[in-house]
Every structure is written in C-alpha cells, then in structure tokens.
Amino acid sequence: MYKKICHRCQRPSFSSAxxxxxxxxxxAEDLTSQPKLPANQVRPKPKLDVVYGKSRTKRNAN
Ligand SMILES: [Zn+2]
Known part of the structure; x- marks a missing residue:
C-alpha cells in the first residue's frame, strides 16, 4: 500500500500497487513522477454495531 501527496491539490491518494x-x-493530476510514500497507517474500519432504527422516534407533525 502506497500513497502519494498530490503536488497540485495537496490531497493524499492511495494505491495498492x-x-x-x-x-x-x-x-486528475499526473502523479507518476511524484515520490511514493509507504502508507503504513491502517485506517480503522467503521463499526457496524450501530443498529439503525433501534431508537426510532415517530414525530407527529400535524
Ligand atoms: Zn490532486
């Protein structure tokens, strides 16, 4: 996993190759000639423990 910082928009982009x-x-800037950096940071996966609709509240909007 590698990342490159775009020299144009300063945003990181990631690639596995x-x-x-x-x-x-x-x-859409060409970053091929930019130095690639190791992306060691593991992005935590979002937990799916939150059950939507469990605390559903009905609003009586008359
Ligand atoms: Zn960019």
Missing part, C-alpha cells in the same frame, strides 16, 4: 501510472483521483 504503487507502480505505473498514478493519476490523482481528485484533480
């Missing part, structure tokens, strides 16, 4: 063509998904 890190090789070949690398286009910024935000501004």
């Amino acid at each position: 890190g090789e070949g063509e690398w286009i910024c998904p935000v501004c």
Whole structure:
C-alpha cells in the first residue's frame, strides 16, 4: 500500500500497487513522477454495531 501527496491539490491518494501510472483521483493530476510514500497507517474500519432504527422516534407533525 502506497500513497502519494498530490503536488497540485495537496490531497493524499492511495494505491495498492504503487507502480505505473498514478493519476490523482481528485484533480486528475499526473502523479507518476511524484515520490511514493509507504502508507503504513491502517485506517480503522467503521463499526457496524450501530443498529439503525433501534431508537426510532415517530414525530407527529400535524
Ligand atoms: Zn490532486
């Protein structure tokens, strides 16, 4: 997993390959020649423990 910081919009983009063509998904800038950085940061998966509708409240909007 690699990431590159776009020199144009300053936003990070991630890729699992890190090789070949690398286009910024935000501004479509060509980042192929930019240095790639190791993306060691593991993004936590969102927990699905929250059950929607459990505390559903009906509003009587007359
Ligand atoms: Zn960009």
